Amino acid sequence: MKLKNLPTDAFVEILLRLPPSSLWRFRLVSRHWRTVIDERTPRSRPKALAFCVNGKSAYAYVIDDLADGRCRAREVWRHRFKAMVGTCNGLLCLCSVSSGDIVVVNPVTGETLDVPRCPAEYRNWKAFSFGFHLPTGLYKIVYLPLTYGFIDEVQVLTLGDASWRRVAVAGGSSCRLAAGVVSVDGATFWVTEGADRVASFDLGDERVRTVPMPVEVGHGFSCHLTEVNGRLGVAVISTERPMTTTPAKIEVWVLGEGIIRDRRTKWSRRYSVQVQGVERLLARPHFAYGDHVLTTDTRKRTHTHMQGELTKMFGHNVGRPLVSGEVRSVWIREPGTAVSGIIENSNLRGIFAYDETTEPLSCYRAW
Amino acid sequence: MAAPESGDGNNGAARMVTLISSDNTRFEVEAAAASLSQTLQLTILDGGGGGGDGIPLPNVDSATLSKVLEYCIKHAPAAANGGAPNATAVDRAELERFDNEFVNIDQSVLYSLIMAAHNLEIEGLQSLVAKKVADMIKGKSPMEIRRTLGFPDPTPEEQAEMNAHMLEYGWAYE
Numbered sequence: 001m002k003l004k005n006l007p008t009d010a011f012v013e014i015l016l017r018l019p020p021s022s023l024w025r026f027r028l029v030s031r032h033w034r035t036v037i038d039e040r041t042p043r044s045r046p047k048a049l050a051f052c053v054n055g056k057s058a059y060a061y062v063i064d065d066l067a068d069g070r071c072r073a074r075e076v077w078r079h080r081f082k083a084m085v086g087t088c089n090g091l092l093c094l095c096s097v098s099s100g101d102i103v104v105v106n107p108v109t110g111e112t113l114d115v116p117r118c119p120a121e122y123r124n125w126k127a128f129s130f131g132f133h134l135p136t137g138l139y140k141i142v143y144l145p146l147t148y149g150f151i152d153e154v155q156v157l158t159l160g161d162a163s164w165r166r167v168a169v170a171g172g173s174s175c176r177l178a179a180g181v182v183s184v185d186g187a188t189f190w191v192t193e194g195a196d197r198v199a200s201f202d203l204g205d206e207r208v209r210t211v212p213m214p215v216e217v218g219h220g221f222s223c224h225l226t227e228v229n230g231r232l233g234v235a236v237i238s239t240e241r242p243m244t245t246t247p248a249k250i251e252v253w254v255l256g257e258g259i260i261r262d263r264r265t266k267w268s269r270r271y272s273v274q275v276q277g278v279e280r281l282l283a284r285p286h287f288a289y290g291d292h293v294l295t296t297d298t299r300k301r302t303h304t305h306m307q308g309e310l311t312k313m314f315g316h317n318v319g320r321p322l323v324s325g326e327v328r329s330v331w332i333r334e335p336g337t338a339v340s341g342i343i344e345n346s347n348l349r350g351i352f353a354y355d356e357t358t359e360p361l362s363c364y365r366a367w
Numbered sequence: 368m369a370a371p372e373s374g375d376g377n378n379g380a381a382r383m384v385t386l387i388s389s390d391n392t393r394f395e396v397e398a399a400a401a402s403l404s405q406t407l408q409l410t411i412l413d414g415g416g417g418g419g420d421g422i423p424l425p426n427v428d429s430a431t432l433s434k435v436l437e438y439c440i441k442h443a444p445a446a447a448n449g450g451a452p453n454a455t456a457v458d459r460a461e462l463e464r465f466d467n468e469f470v471n472i473d474q475s476v477l478y479s480l481i482m483a484a485h486n487l488e489i490e491g492l493q494s495l496v497a498k499k500v501a502d503m504i505k506g507k508s509p510m511e512i513r514r515t516l517g518f519p520d521p522t523p524e525e526q527a528e529m530n531a532h533m534l535e536y537g538w539a540y541e
Contacts, residue, residue, distance in 0.1 A: 002474065002475070002478065002516065002517040003474055003477065003478055003481075003500060003516045003517065004516045004517055004518050005478075006478070006481060007482075007485070009485065010481050010482070010485050010493075010497070013493060013494075013497040014497045014500045014501050014504075016497075017494075017497050017498050017501035018501050018504070018505060019505075022505070025508075025509065025532070026504070026509070026512070028509040028525075028528050028529055028532055029509045029512050029513060029518075030513070030518065030521070030525060031525070135532075135535070135536050136536050137505075137506065204536075360498060360501070360502075363502055363505055363506075
C-alpha cells in the first residue's frame with residue numbers, strides 16, 4: 001500500500017498541515033491532487049488581527065466576525081516582543097524594539113521559532129518586513145539597513161536558513177520608513193524618500209524595481225502603504241484641513257498586477273474615502289476586510305514616547321465587496337461599531353491580515 | 368497511574384477491554400488507553416469490550432493495532448489530565464521524543480497507521496501521522512513528491528507542466 005492511495009479525508013488532513021500558499025505548487029503533482037486542493041482546501045478570507053501593547057506585554061487579537069454587530073476581539077497571542085514586523089499565512093513575525101531580535105509564532109499551534117539575528121546594525125524595527133513567495137513556498141524576512149534614509153543593500157533571511165544574506169541594491173535606493181514597509185504578493189515594498197516612487201524587492205529573484213507613485217504626494221499630503229485584498233495599495237491622504245488630525249480625503253490606489261514588473265506596471269484607484277463628522281483614519285497597514293473597513297480614532301493620540309494611537313478601533317460596513325476595476329466611494333460619517341474585548345490602557349500598533357493555520361514551524365529549525 | 372477522580376467508583380484496578388484485530392488476535396488494554404479512539408469510546412462507555420466479549424476491529428490488522436495501542440498507552444496518562452496542563456517539561460519532552468521515534472517508520476506502515484487513525488478516530492495520532500507526511504513532502508518539487516510517494520510516471524501533460532515550473536523556479540530547490 002502506498003501513500004498515493006490515501007482516502008481523500010486523510011489526504012486533506014495532510015494538506016491542511018502545509019503552508020496554505022504552497023498548495024499552489026502541489027497542484028502540479030497530479031490531476032487528483034489538483035482536484036482535491038481546489039475543492040477541499042479553504043480559500044480563506046483573512047480576518048483582522050489587531051496588535052496592541054501596554055507597559056507589560058504585547059497582545060494579538062483576532063476579530064472573528066466584523067459583521068456580527070459586536071466586533072468582539074479574541075486574544076490569540078501574548079509576547080514580550082512589542083513590535084509586529086508583519087503577518088503571513090497565519091504566522092506572526094514579532095520583533096524586540098530594543099534589540100531587534102525576531103521570533104516567528106503560530107498562535108494556533110502555540111509554536112514559536114527564534115530567528116537568527118540580522119548582522120546589519122539594528123536601528124529600527126520598522127525596517128523589517130516578513131513575506132512569502134508563493135511559487136517556491138519560501139518565507140523571507142527582509143531588513144533595510146538605512147543610513148540617512150538611503151540603502152545600498154538589503155539583508156534577507158530565508159526561514160530555515162542559518163544566516164542572513166546581503167543582497168546589493170544596484171544604484172542604491174532610499175526609503176521613507178514613515179510610509180511603512182509592507183510585504184504582499186511575493187515582494188517587499190517601500191516608498192522612496194521623496195515619496196515619488198514605490199520600490200519593490202522581489203522575494204523570488206531578489207531584485208529591486210521601482211514604479212512612479214500613482215499621484216504626486218506634494219505639500220499637504222502624506223502617504224502610506226497598505227494591503228488591499230492581497231495586493232499592494234498606497235493610501236494618499238490630504239492633510240490640508242487645519243488644526244485637525246482627520247484627513248479631508250483618502251485615496252487608495254492598488255498596484256495593477258500585484259507586482260512591479262517593468263515601467264508599464266499600472267496603478268488603479270480603488271477607494272475614495274471621505275471622512276465627515278467623525279474623527280477617523282483608515283487602520284494601518286491593513287484596512288479592507290470583505291465588505292467592511294476598519295478605522296481608528298484620531299482624537300486621542302498619545303503625546304508621549306509611546307507610538308501608535310490609543311486602542312480604539314471601529315468596523316464600518318461599506319456594502320457589497322469591491323468588484324475589480326471599479327472605484328468605490330466610501331463615506332465614513334457614522335461612528336462605526338467599536339471593537340470590544342481589548343485590554344484597557346493599551347496602544348494599537350497596527351491591524352494585519354490573519355488566516356488561521358496549523359502549519360508547523362519545527363521544520364524551519366534547521367539552523 | 369493515578370486513578371481519575373471521577374472514576375467508576377470501585378477499586379484501584381484499571382478497567383480493561385479486549386480488542387480483536389482483523390486477523391483475530393486479541394489485545395487486552397486499559398479502557399483509558401482505548402478510549403483515545405472516539406469510535407471505541409462510545410462502545411466502552413456503554414460497557415462493551417469487557418469480559419470475554421471483545422470489540423472486533425475488522426479494518427485493522429494485528430501489526431497495525433499493536434502499533435496503534437503502543438501510541439494510545441503512551442498518551443493515555445497525558446490525555447486523562449486534560450491535555451496535561453500540569454505535566455512537567457520532562458514529560459512533554461519525553462512524549463515528543465516518543466512521537467518522533469514512533470513515526471520513524473517505512474511508508475507502508477505509515478499508510479496503515481493513517482488508515483487506522485482515521486477509522487478509529489484517534490485525533491492525536493491522526494495529527495501526528497498527517498504532520499509526518501506533510502514534513503516528507505514539504506519543500507519538495509512536484510516531481511520529487513511523485514517519487515517520494517511512489518506515483519507512476521507522469522503523463523506527458525503533467526510532465527510538461529512540471530518542467531515549466533522547474534525551468535522558472537528550479538533554483539528554489541537547490
